[in-house]
Amino acid sequence: MLIDCAKCELRNVGCADCVVSTMPAIPESGFDLGPLERRALGVLAAEGLIPPLRMTISVDRAS
Incomplete structure (x- = not known):
């Protein structure tokens, strides 16, 4: 699974409650x-x- 925040439909909506927010620089x-x-x-x-x-x-x- 490629994690690409730019393609996420919840970008700027669900970011604060996403595990990605706990990771170092992406x-x-x-x-x-x-x-x-x-x-x-x-x-x-x-x-x-x-x-x-x-x-x-x-x-x-x-895509």
């Missing part, structure tokens, strides 16, 4: 999360330790 090109990293973030979010990933991209904006 490169402009985004960054890639593999299945293990996404699962780890999901477990931490489910326990309330970090906010969930709010990344949402519509089909027409995905």
Whole structure:
């Protein structure tokens, strides 16, 4: 999963409650999360330790 905030439909709306806001500087090109990293973030979010990933991209904006 490529995390690219510029393509996220919740940009400037859900940023404050997104796990990306807890990460150090994000490169402009985004960054890639593999299945293990996404699962780890999901477990931490489910326990309330970090906010969930709010990344949402519509089909027409995905390309």
